[in-house]
Amino acid sequence: MGELLSKGDLVVGLDIGATKMMAVVFNNKFEALGQCRKRSRKNGQTAEDRIRQIIREALDAVGSPPIRGIGVGSPGPLDPKTGIIIDTPNLGWKNFPLGDTLSKEFGVPVVVDNDVNVGTYGEWRFGDISECEDVVGVFPGTGIGGGIIINRKLLHGFSGAAGEIGHMTLEVDGPYCGCGKRGCLEALASRIAIAKEVAALAAREDAPYVKANCGTDIENMRSGAIAKAIENGEKMVEGVVRRAAYYVGIAVANLINILSPEAVVLGGGLVEAMPDLYLEEVNRAVKEHAMPFLRKGVRIVPAKLGDNAVVLGAAHLIAKRLRAQSKA
Amino acid sequence: MGELLSKGDLVVGLDIGATKMMAVVFNNKFEALGQCRKRSRKNGQTAEDRIRQIIREALDAVGSPPIRGIGVGSPGPLDPKTGIIIDTPNLGWKNFPLGDTLSKEFGVPVVVDNDVNVGTYGEWRFGDISECEDVVGVFPGTGIGGGIIINRKLLHGFSGAAGEIGHMTLEVDGPYCGCGKRGCLEALASRIAIAKEVAALAAREDAPYVKANCGTDIENMRSGAIAKAIENGEKMVEGVVRRAAYYVGIAVANLINILSPEAVVLGGGLVEAMPDLYLEEVNRAVKEHAMPFLRKGVRIVPAKLGDNAVVLGAAHLIAKRLRAQSKA
Numbered sequence: 225m226g227e228l229l230s231k232g233d234l235v236v237g238l239d240i241g242a243t244k245m246m247a248v249v250f251n252n253k254f255e256a257l258g259q260c261r262k263r264s265r266k267n268g269q270t271a272e273d274r275i276r277q278i279i280r281e282a283l284d285a286v287g288s289p290p291i292r293g294i295g296v297g298s299p300g301p302l303d304p305k306t307g308i309i310i311d312t313p314n315l316g317w318k319n320f321p322l323g324d325t326l327s328k329e330f331g332v333p334v335v336v337d338n339d340v341n342v343g344t345y346g347e348w349r350f351g352d353i354s355e356c357e358d359v360v361g362v363f364p365g366t367g368i369g370g371g372i373i374i375n376r377k378l379l380h381g382f383s384g385a386a387g388e389i390g391h392m393t394l395e396v397d398g399p400y401c402g403c404g405k406r407g408c409l410e411a412l413a414s415r416i417a418i419a420k421e422v423a424a425l426a427a428r429e430d431a432p433y434v435k436a437n438c439g440t441d442i443e444n445m446r447s448g449a450i451a452k453a454i455e456n457g458e459k460m461v462e463g464v465v466r467r468a469a470y471y472v473g474i475a476v477a478n479l480i481n482i483l484s485p486e487a488v489v490l491g492g493g494l495v496e497a498m499p500d501l502y503l504e505e506v507n508r509a510v511k512e513h514a515m516p517f518l519r520k521g522v523r524i525v526p527a528k529l530g531d532n533a534v535v536l537g538a539a540h541l542i543a544k545r546l547r548a549q550s551k552a
Numbered sequence: 553m554g555e556l557l558s559k560g561d562l563v564v565g566l567d568i569g570a571t572k573m574m575a576v577v578f579n580n581k582f583e584a585l586g587q588c589r590k591r592s593r594k595n596g597q598t599a600e601d602r603i604r605q606i607i608r609e610a611l612d613a614v615g616s617p618p619i620r621g622i623g624v625g626s627p628g629p630l631d632p633k634t635g636i637i638i639d640t641p642n643l644g645w646k647n648f649p650l651g652d653t654l655s656k657e658f659g660v661p662v663v664v665d666n667d668v669n670v671g672t673y674g675e676w677r678f679g680d681i682s683e684c685e686d687v688v689g690v691f692p693g694t695g696i697g698g699g700i701i702i703n704r705k706l707l708h709g710f711s712g713a714a715g716e717i718g719h720m721t722l723e724v725d726g727p728y729c730g731c732g733k734r735g736c737l738e739a740l741a742s743r744i745a746i747a748k749e750v751a752a753l754a755a756r757e758d759a760p761y762v763k764a765n766c767g768t769d770i771e772n773m774r775s776g777a778i779a780k781a782i783e784n785g786e787k788m789v790e791g792v793v794r795r796a797a798y799y800v801g802i803a804v805a806n807l808i809n810i811l812s813p814e815a816v817v818l819g820g821g822l823v824e825a826m827p828d829l830y831l832e833e834v835n836r837a838v839k840e841h842a843m844p845f846l847r848k849g850v851r852i853v854p855a856k857l858g859d860n861a862v863v864l865g866a867a868h869l870i871a872k873r874l875r876a877q878s879k880a
Binding site: 301310356357358370372374375377379380381382383384385386387388389391392393394395396403405471474477478479481482483484485486512513515517518520521522 | 686
């Protein structure tokens with residue numbers, strides 16, 4: 225990929241999540257030298273103070289060397305041009321200038337982008353599909369996020385927030401979504417969409433493993449527990465998950481018909497817990513819903529970086545920015 | 553837009569349709585100097601001979617001056633990189649090197665792209681939205697075509713055929729589509745999808761104006777006749793068209809959620825026949841199905857170039873190519 229950083233250059237990749245945060249210090253070959261990972265919230269500490277502390281501790285772990293820049297993946301909506309977080313109630317941010325705040329604190333350039341964008345970018349750059357020009361990432365979990373790379377660049381669009389594939393309408397009169405409308409992919413296929421069906425199965429005694437291990441509370445139906453129920457032969461649970469995975473596949477097929485990517489990366493909690501099932505159903509849906517000429521040769525691959533996708537992607541994004549600035 | 557062509561430079565824009573073909577000679581300000589328009593098919597003449605004749609006649613009309621290049625909008629699928637038409641049974645083409653054929657015949661560079669892409673490009677370049685970076689064109693008619701402009705460039709993707717928005721699945725168990733699958737936008741909202749419902753209304757005596765003027769044959773239900781029936785107060789016909797237009801709006805909303813364009817151009821036979829109805833339903837659907845943050849400030853505009861969109865877009869595309877080559 226050409227050398228973005230010079231020998232001795234260090235950058236920080238930061239993954240800001242609603243439940244955990246992680247900062248990693250990388251060298252010029254994107255090898256992790258030190259890291260710090262903590263719960264996102266601590267009483268009496270603002271989210272921005274928490275982040276400062278996490279970055280400092282990651283740097284302290286390697287002797288507090290000077291760094292060249294910081295790349296950040298954060299929940300949206302946000303403006304990647306200005307580094308302003310528009311609205312993240314979980315972290316108490318509204319029009320918060322995260323990029324400028326970190327840039328002043330650490331005295332280096334900062335890039336901020338949506339966490340799913342950054343995760344897609346990381347999987348693209350550091351996975352087996354880095355030669356592809358056009359890539360789509362789909363991450364079904366509690367919500368369903370997406371990232372789009374076109375001509376080797378993240379797509380932001382007019383609003384800065386392109387890639388909201390979780391709110392693609394797939395069933396006009398479908399179930400209600402967290403966004404207030406109906407029939408979104410997320411309403412049909414997120415972990416919560418699956419959990420409500422599985423909880424109903426448990427309540428009706430149609431899923432005894434789930435009932436015994438998770439009860440009937442939707443909040444207890446984690447991806448791992450659902451995967452275990454399927455391993456234990458709960459056929460109706462499997463049917464529910466396959467149906468949701470097939471909907472993810474329809475969304476992927478629509479994205480193929482619209483964007484014609486060369487590769488699609490599937491990640492997120494549900495895919496990590498049940499990769500074979502997801503790849504099977506998504507491939508089936510793509511065969512049934514994408515145009516033959518457009519799906520020919522498209523690679524559909526599971527994410528492989530897990531929790532490291534965002535920090536790696538963020539580190540690469542800031543390295544690319546530094547390189548572009550040094551050329552300008 | 554800066555000057556792409558120099559004074560005295562002429563280019564040809566060619567619109568290849570299944571029923572008609574048109575060639576127009578443009579000067580460096582994209583003013584039409586001469587043109588030729590004919591039915592696409594003539595017994596005993598191949599499509600390529602027909603095209604040669606049409607271009608020659610357009611040039612003859614202005615005294616056969618030398619030209620700098622030819623831009624072509626043609627039905628797909630085709631490969632815009634090589635100018636090869638992959639498959640257009642209507643015109644008898646399979647893997648036909650249209651770009652090279654015309655380039656040899658006329659001794660100039662030729663650009664070939666999908667007709668809907670070229671039409672979207674023309675509406676973008678020569679309409680009121682030329683300052684927008686990211687634009688989507690949606691053209692409901694006999695089929696439903698789409699064109700996507702990202703960062704001021706037509707999106708082609710890995711296959712070269714990105715933008716097949718007519719085959720976006722919107723209802724998993726919906727009606728059959730001409731492509732063989734179910735629930736595509738085209739199966740829900742094309743002129744044929746509308747015509748079949750309107751014909752059924754006529755057969756049931758629920759649309760007397762349609763019955764009297766078009767009978768019950770789907771092939772007779774043209775966009776203009778449907779518009780007239782609505783003007784004549786046929787409420788059920790209006791309901792059918794509004795429902796189809798709303799589906800187009802859902803597709804537009806999905807494209808806004810995915811791509812975050814700054815403008816959406818609506819064209820095609822149905823929109824030309826009923827622009828107000830289409831704009832109303834599409835705006836309603838966008839309000840209901842696109843995320844507030846993504847739809848904010850998006851301009852949804854009717855196409856304004858009509859039959860000239862493709863020839864103008866094609867002329868601009870070849871002018872841009874010539875300019876890029878002269879710089880290289």
